[in-house]
Amino acid sequence: MPTPFDIQHNGNATTIAIRGSLDINSAPALAEAIDKVVMRRPEKVGVDLSGLDLIDSSGVAALVKLYKNVRANGGSITITGARDQPLAIFKLLRMDKVFNL
């Protein structure tokens, strides 16, 4: 299964682009990568969900973990590009307002 995310670092900024399906099978790899991102204590993190087709609660949990840990370190995080099924899930969970989607 291809890795459904790309991570790029540029100074104190990190960009994570997630594509395909972020679910119970793929979320553990993202969660592991997120731990490494958070250890760098980036000031800005951008998450691009424009390539994300499907998400389940495991995928949402991975993004919540990222959001909380970046904020706990004093960084800012921006989540953009959510559409279709993933956006519907964030709205159902009322996370769209927290994430400013």
Next chain:
Amino acid sequence: MAPPIRLTVPGTLRYRPIAVRVVSEAARLVSASASNPDDDPQVHDVRDPFDTAVVSAFMEIFNNVAIHAYKRREVGTIEIVITPDERQLVIEIKDQGQPFDIDGVAELPEELDEHSLPEGGMGIHIAKTMLDEMTYEPGPPNLWRLCKRLPSLRASGTTGRS
């Protein structure tokens, strides 16, 4: 009426994509949502609200069975019976694993902020909210029954498709 679609897969997450693919295609049969033939057939084309609801709910219940009933071990099967018609889609999901304490599922917080964002316990909430009906009968066999109706029927209460 066409006979139900039946699929039996080993009860592990490895077989989840197969089941999700079948369910998403069945949802499209009911919603008649357009599918671009030029799309990569490996990509789930889940854009229609009906398809979104069905697929989202099913993914969560499949996860639940693989994790809670079978404890992530390949010790049983998941039997899926999908009954599509012009009014609704009904999916029955049967397993022989440990019963799930659905009454023990906590509600999500009423007010969400960045501190109260949940990191778990969202699956049943997603499934229940997305569907028109969801029932669970503990066993064994444990039986989940998911039902999603077309929006026009929910609004009008009629039995014909508008």
